[in-house]
Amino acid sequence: MRGALLPPQLRAITGTRSGSLAIFIVRRILWMVPILFFVILITFTLMHLAPGSPWDKNGGRQLSDTVVKNLNIRYGLDKPVGTQFLLYVWNVTHFDFGLSYQYQGKTVSTLLLESWPYTATIGVLAFLLIIPVGVGLGVLAALRQNTRVDYITMGFATIAASFPNFVIGALMVVVFSVLAYKATGGNFYLPAAGFAVDDSLIMPVVTLALLPIAYTARLTRASTLDTIRQDFVRTAWAKGLPERLVVIRHVLKNSLIPVVTTLGPTFAFLVTGSVIVETVFAIPGIGRAFVVAIESRDYPMILGTTVLFSLVVAVANLIVDVAYVFIDPRVRLT
């Protein structure tokens, strides 16, 4: 019998639905350890394969060999690569992500903590925009299939999905910052850079959310169209239920399952999308820190950021998997 050898407290929970859920979560969290190890291994290898050292500059006078030698000793780069890797992994198990090469005297943890709130704020706001707008547009288009509403919505989704976000960001800056400032004499415009809890958030959040909104809308439309042709929906209509109830209680509950599946990747997209959005809008978040770290070969910072990104994506996927259970009773976690 499953769980027979477990202590009574645990045996009690394994049989239940919430018990198996708890075990599933614990197992998935434990799985993150090897995942992170391989993320570190791959990043570490690629990073050291990339040409150039952290001390090489993009032109002009280079540091002298003497200074480079001392810098290598200062940051432990004089040790064999294998030793450096093992040392790094050992330190990570103690939650020590090392010192940044670029920002002297600052630990990677400090730098990540400094920049994380900006990325998280924009990411969460974008996420909150994606769900209602994306799902709303998708359902609307499906319910009004082959009408003007459908064409406009899907036309918008196609355009939004086709433009890379650095193009959208730059276009928005031109239109809503520079041209709007000129047209209104400075009375209405959106700031092109900076971060504050005000209108400076609008453009970065919209830029980041646009592509996922487009995908979510298209996916929702397709799955909604699929669902509304099902027998149980016809039955609901036949019972004389109002449209609102049919859509919310019967259609959405089923058509959203594939949409939920994509939320994990969407989260990953928000994390990687921040790299570009934060550069365009000069937001001091983690995405920009990542770009700067790669450009300057700030090895500990590259590793720290990658580990954090992987952790976020892994946790997001776990949440999505758990969310299935609640949305679709047919899903069993093993």
Place this chain on the structure above:
Amino acid sequence: MHIGVWSRALTFATAGVFLAACGGGGTTGPNLASPDKQILRANNGVEPNSFDPTQQTYTYERAVGVQTYDSLFRAKADGSDVEPVGATGFDVSSDGLTYTFHLRANEKWSDGKPVVASDWVYGWKHFLNPALAAGYVDPFFDQTIKGGSGYGNVDVSSASAVDAFLNGLGLSAPDDHTFVVQLDHPAAYFKWVATLWMAVPLRKDIIEQAAGGAFASTDATKAEAWANNASTIIGNGPYMIKEIASKDHVTLVPNPNYWAPKPHLQQIVYYEIADGNTAYSQYNTGALDMIGVPLADVTVVRGDPKLSKEAILIPTLSQYWISMNTTRAPLDDKNVRMALAKSIDRDKLVNDIEHGNGKSLSTFIPKGMTGYDTSDNAQSFDPAAAKALLAQSGKKDALAKMKLLTRNSTASKTLNQFLADQWSTNLGVNIQLDVIDSKTVTRDIRKGQFDIYGLDGWIGDYPDQQDWFDIFVTGSCHNLNWGCLSDKNYDDLVTKADAESDKTKRLQEYSQAQKLLIDNAVVAFMYQPYEYDLIKPYVQGLTVTTTDDQNLPGDGRYNQAFITQH
């Protein structure tokens, strides 16, 4: 490695000083904005990697460093000599080996304590500590200061070795107001080295307090613990740091204990917007007062009736060139190198590629400093002569196999495509571009693995020729002398001129060295870049000098600057 020179916009600077005088130097001038509006918002581009000036090597770091810390001297506004800042004067012993700096008597730290000579000794030793590996030690300091030549051989894992090295340096404080530096050999340029932003005093008590007590000289982490916190960055400069908003901005406010009269500007905010187009938008929406114009927008600004009036073109103290690897055939042939140098239309390059932001220059020393002399036309554009030289060498086919190493950026690719086109048109040789990742390019040139590489160049650290001529001595091979010019006559001339105290003789020696450099054609000199900046009309009183940051014109002397009502 920094510095922009001023001559063209001299009228602008003069007008500013004049307006400041009208304002009466107080806050009651009719045109002056109220004190709470005396805020200058400029774009510094990138966050400093360190706020410890001794560790700073990049322009965006120095920009903050020079506001928060004063060196012994700074360059005069016209760049002709040094003028007192932290020191009021100096004596040099007759053998040229001992510099006695007389420190400013009433100088104070931003927390009110007096600056004493031992702070200077401590600051310079912190800078010269090999365990901290500061970028500018070598060659400026370790190769001039007595006892510094062992810098590269100190065992940086041994505190006793590091201490022995530091204690053996020729740095001493005979009394509170005298700082003595002994040199290893006579160096006529040492007063200029004393203007560098990393040669500053530091506070032992503050640094040790931030580190949690005294620490071993090998402990780089503890030695830098103070440098990331505005409250422990206690400086002797005109401004002090009020806020560090990481990767967003740094806010500077006047140092209340500074020795000079109080400035008008009550706040200087240096934003860290890396994307030039975003900064340009911020300028246009009034969020920034001062920016460098992105290359893509230069034409728009020139054509805009309002913006063109706010724009200034500043010659920088820099020069660009192409390096040729003298150890590879056929580039070991001087005629081949000269043919390449003479077949590039530099005027066309400046106009078409740089949109006029520069000056074609086929000699070494840029306009705006002693030694500028364009009379040597050996490398000047002359396609007929270039063809003749190449024909004479008989190595045209071999030259066609050479590649032009190019950094993988739009700017580099555009420039180098132009160079290749010029060689193809004017010399009939097709040289391929070898476009690779910028870091790889740096690795390759350091190892001498390239045929032709460019454009690379130099931005002066201070307006003295020694800073320039030392680039091409044999010892700098694989440092910036990528093509590895090794010419004993050149080395001897430069060594002599560096030590020469007679100005006329010194100028002659450098002039001869410049001729050798040009004739050797180990590098092909191209153009002196100019900086195109936008400044809002309500920013007045800027005195732009040779030592300013390129995107922050006037940053060496903000004491005269002010904001008018707008």
